[in-house]
Amino acid sequence: MKDIKRFIGMAALAVLVIIAIVMGVRVANLVDLTRVEMATTPTPVPPTRNIMQVTIDPNAPTPPPVLRSGSQGEEVWQLQTRLQELGYYTSSVDGQFGPGTRSAVIDFQRQHGLDADGIVGEGTKAVLYSAAAQPKPTAPPTNPPTAVPEVIPAWVRSDGMPLLVNREHFMPQGYQPQELVDMSSYCPGNIVKIKYSGTQAERVAVDALIRMLKDAHTQGITVWQVSAAYRGESYQQQLFDQQVKEYMDKNDLSYADAVSATKLTVMEPGSSEHHTGLAFDITVPGVAFKGTEQAEWLADNCWDYGFIIRYAADKEDVTGILAEPWHIRYVGTEHSLPMRQQNLCLEEYIAKYGSY
Ligand SMILES: [Zn+2]
Numbered sequence: 001m002k003d004i005k006r007f008i009g010m011a012a013l014a015v016l017v018i019i020a021i022v023m024g025v026r027v028a029n030l031v032d033l034t035r036v037e038m039a040t041t042p043t044p045v046p047p048t049r050n051i052m053q054v055t056i057d058p059n060a061p062t063p064p065p066v067l068r069s070g071s072q073g074e075e076v077w078q079l080q081t082r083l084q085e086l087g088y089y090t091s092s093v094d095g096q097f098g099p100g101t102r103s104a105v106i107d108f109q110r111q112h113g114l115d116a117d118g119i120v121g122e123g124t125k126a127v128l129y130s131a132a133a134q135p136k137p138t139a140p141p142t143n144p145p146t147a148v149p150e151v152i153p154a155w156v157r158s159d160g161m162p163l164l165v166n167r168e169h170f171m172p173q174g175y176q177p178q179e180l181v182d183m184s185s186y187c188p189g190n191i192v193k194i195k196y197s198g199t200q201a202e203r204v205a206v207d208a209l210i211r212m213l214k215d216a217h218t219q220g221i222t223v224w225q226v227s228a229a230y231r232g233e234s235y236q237q238q239l240f241d242q243q244v245k246e247y248m249d250k251n252d253l254s255y256a257d258a259v260s261a262t263k264l265t266v267m268e269p270g271s272s273e274h275h276t277g278l279a280f281d282i283t284v285p286g287v288a289f290k291g292t293e294q295a296e297w298l299a300d301n302c303w304d305y306g307f308i309i310r311y312a313a314d315k316e317d318v319t320g321i322l323a324e325p326w327h328i329r330y331v332g333t334e335h336s337l338p339m340r341q342q343n344l345c346l347e348e349y350i351a352k353y354g355s356y
Helices: 002-040 074-085 099-111 122-128 203-218 233-250 255-263 293-305 313-319 333-341 346-353
Strands: 180-182 200-202 225-228 279-283 307-311 324-330
Touching: 074 099, 074 122, 099 122, 180 203, 200 203, 203 293, 203 307, 203 324, 233 255, 293 307, 293 324, 293 333, 307 313, 307 333, 313 346, 333 346
Parallel strands: none
Antiparallel strands: 180 200, 225 279, 279 324, 307 324
16 A cells, blocks of 8 residues: 555655656746847837938039138138147147137137138138238237346336337326427527427437537538327327328318328327327428438437437338428436347337337
């Protein structure tokens, strides 16, 4: 009895094992089947794009390509390379006409008097690839003024003198010259005639003028007149406005054009040397000053008395003012003598030894 029980038990166990094995195989097969199915299901293929076919007619005239913001490709690549050579473009050459390229183009156009629109049309292109293309001017060095020990700032007084006054360097607003004297009463009448009563100038300059003209007399050059000296800003404004009005009335110019025309001959208020109280217009009554013996004597000798010929003929391109042999400016001999020796006008002298 005991044996039968054991046999049944063994048999049951065997059946269970067999069932388990069979089931296991089935499950394994199922898994495999799933795997096969997954592998054979085609993965979705993206639809093929429609590639536009552009037919180019080789005989059609090609319009000159205009490059502007948004342009790209070989032409832009060339443009950037050229602008980089000339120093206008500093970003990477990538063939993309972006804001950096545009501002480089505008820079270039401004430098060459072209319409600064940032668009490279025929005109800009012609200049850009010609020998007329100028490299970008390098900015003036911004050295701290302490780099040079003997600095002469553009505006020195008290009393290092050289006051640079021109179209770029205006007088400080409300500037008052030191110690103005009335020239008619101050100057000996036998030495110099003062054309307009009420003419004033700084004492230090008038003293030097008298010393100079006395010496001229001893050398036989005797007829001298002062036709202009100190001019206040409001008087200069008056002169300026008067000329503008004349251009508008007589030459039928617009206000803007009249102002531009006036700027060529009358200094803007604030930019006239005569505001300093240190400048004189020397004349000979009744004759044009240029070419007179007085003019020659002045050009040769004024330096020894602390004066300079402020607007010399050989410095027109620097001063931007047509030669004025009659206009002298007092700077003091410590400056006038080296300026004569080195043939420097005031702009050059200050650029060399001072700083703006
Ligand atoms: Zn003058």
